[in-house]
Amino acid sequence: MHATRSGITRRTLVKATAALAAAAPVPLLARSPKPARVGRYAGVAEEGVHAFKGIRYGRAARFARAVAEPWDGAPVTAGRFGPICPQRAMDDEAQAEDCLFLNVWTPETDPRAKRAVMVYFHGGAYTTGSVTDPLTHGARLAADGDVVVVTVNQRLNALGYAWLKPFGAAYADSGNLGQLDLILALQWVRDHIAAFGGDPARVMVFGQSGGGAKIATLMAMPAAAGLFHAAATMSGQQVQASGPGHAWARTQAFIAALKLAPGDVEGLRTMPVERLVEGLDAVDPIMGGPVYFGPVLDMTNLPRHPFWPDAAPQSRGVPMILGNVIEETRAFLNPRGPKLQGLDWSNIAARIQPEVKIDLDPVWVVEQYRRHEPGWTPEQVYYAATTAGRSWPGQVIEADARAAAGAEATWVYQLDRRSPIDPLRGAAHTDDIPYVFGTLAAKGSYSGVDQPARALSATMMRAFTGLAKTGRPGLSEWSPYRLPDRATMVFDDVVRLENDPRRWQRELWATAPYVQPGT
Template identity: 35%
Template sequence: MDVIVETRYGKVLGREEEGVRTFLGIPYARAPQGERRFLPPEPVEPWTGVLDARAYGPICPQVANPLNPVDGFAQSEDCLRLCVYAPAEGTGHPVMVWIHGGAYVFGSGQSPWYDGRAFARDGVVLVTLNYRLGPLGFLHLAHLGGEAYASSGNAGILDQIAALTFVRDTIEAFGGDPNRVTVAGESAGAWSVGTLLVTEAARGLFQQAILQSGIPFQYRTPESAEWFTAQLLDALGLSPSSWRRLFDVPAADLVSAAARIPARDGLNLRPVLDGVTLTQSFWDALRDGHAAHVPTLAGSNREELMLWVARESEWRALSDEERIARVDRMWGPLTDRARDYYVDGRTGDELLTWLVRFASMRTFTYPTIRAAEIQSEYAPVYLYRFDYRPSRLGAAHALEIPFVFGTYAHPSARALIGERPTHADVSDAMHAAWVAFVRSGSPQAPNLPEWPTYDPKRRSTLIFDEAPRVEDDPDSAERELWSDMTSLSM
């Protein structure tokens, strides 16, 4: 049935079904269109009448790819919208705000993988959101546009802060407690959560954090960001002096041109150390205690990079030397010590497996361990690793998401993870842990073994597999190798 709630901005019409209320496509900021393109988000204006929130709104303009079929959603710069999944009864429920991944260039909070009904049925108000992606959210223009555009390279992060502010101001109307908010995300979403942890403008907007497969281990420098801006202007036939013509470029053309520029030092479009929104590296800010008193749940997947390797047939056609060179270029450097550990004496599929392991440690697993080491000095930290291999992709990047959300049976999830009787057990364990953490700051759940907080001595880690288990310092030799290597500035 239809249901109406009243917020400080106006009335919102949603749907109630089987004990869950859903409100979709609610604007949380003004549309960043026209002259507001690239500028910080502005508060949404109160509306008159009743806002119809029974259908999804548009998503941020983006380029489709095999991992991002775009799901048939309309695309528009009027994309700063969020969805709320809430229990039909009661008030004061804990809140989880989910930030989607997609390398900061694709994705949306409207993916069926992120359907929040399972959380709502367990007494959690689940909020998903869209934010500006690609050049719309991360194009650095400070050197061209001056003070007004000083934070343009982090507009997408400012969108997330605007969404959290909207949640703080309205969530009571949906049955949530604004003082019990957990911000969570995966991949670029987890990068975002890590960034929010150490960003002054986000302080106080959430009390707990969940980071799945992502740590912002390296922001763009202004120099790197300016290089990309020059490349994009050139690709569009513009010069630095005519940069304001970017306002006239259709969003689809802007996004498409940005996607064609080869990456130089990691993702071309990601948060930038602009001196305004971000004034310190993530590591320095974390060491300085900027995330003190924020209980944190974090982890990674055992075979993160297999998502790309297994889906790209050209990997199989490469020689061993070509595979090594490609990994070194994309996820390196492969130092002498790393080659001794991951490469020497291995060939063929065995070598590829170990190269995936190297890249996964380099990009996801070790940064997560290092962040846990630092954050554990200030607040409770719970570390996990997803080892469950639901399909030929193994324990690959993003495959834990449908188990956390209980959406593993959706056709889009089944296309990647197939169907196995053990899926339900793994999902029950992970979902229960996330619900417990959102409720109490501890992920301890009845169907899990005792899960101690992480510390640099014992290093207790919950391994999610067909049967969950706790291991102390799993793969310690490999972890010690990375602790000793100097290839990462952590």
């Protein structure tokens, strides 16, 4: 029997899970609901709940603010996902500029049910991705968590975030159109989710990677105030937005890559979307790599940075979970790829340097890691350092900013459970998604479906749905994040609460400023 640092044992967790199961109603997955109709939308039965897919929530012309879709109209069979935003990924999916669609999974369509609502925004930075990913299908979360799940697609890349305001007032909302799409979707939820059995007064937004960053940005957008009542970000932060100067330089690089004249905004507005997507390979003039498009500090839709110089006051009262995975970068710095081939102590510093967003002497960094963890291999140091210097700092800054501002309702986690099906994968970026959604067996999941995976999924799902239902995670032992303790829930085969579990790494990387990717 192993006791956790918070005094919780494995036996305690098993007993608690069993007690909850005994008190629960008949599992919704055991039911076979008949297809339901809500308004003009005919849903389909899926894994014991009602699914409504491909509901249009808005329409938009290119580079213009979207307008809401009328609720009334011709009958629609909502049984398939709508097209996703055109992008340089997911080319096996139907793509179209007309991509403002959302999806709803609900245990029942009785307006009196008033279940908590969980609205998910997908990852892929601001450039790629979609909620059609099997990892984020909402049926099991709706059923096992007894909530209404909504997933949202919106405009991405240049279509959603190109900064065109210097071309005139007609483009005043550009730079943040993708964010405004999400606000329009949340307004749809506010106005219509009761008809699907949801409670518009209990709406939680959650998102992974870019989805979390979108949520952090919404927390500083006045038009989003009051549209959600809790938030959870999973490996996704937005400390700063892109400044308009940098955003304009990126737009100019994009226009040049498309071989348009510098002032030819009409050509940009009317060219075939396939050609516009090709231009996304333009080199970013600020950070290098493919050109970055993301939220812009436009002083109207986004009048301040989300978490600089502090946590945006409008959202300090919104209960929030912030999470990260212990070795994020194993997902995009392939352990089987060329960046790891021949890695040793003689070249590790040079290989770490281009992967981090904090400007420290990499030789000194490696020396600190070897001093603190003398038993680690070069590979372990490489992934720990690139995670702590690239993917984790934003979450620390956001959590500390909320704590410093007195936002008591903040909880932090890190996922430590390594993949049982791919040892080189370890615990990497995106690996918390199937645990929260309950999609352990879905394509793209590295969790496995063994008993420890199922137990952890039940625990993480209970934590997230608890926040949606009550404004507190559904784990009574999870203490809020306060300074200087920095209580952190470690999700692993043994779930435990620790104070500041990566303290020396946090302090090491805090000796120099963090550069938000994209700024």
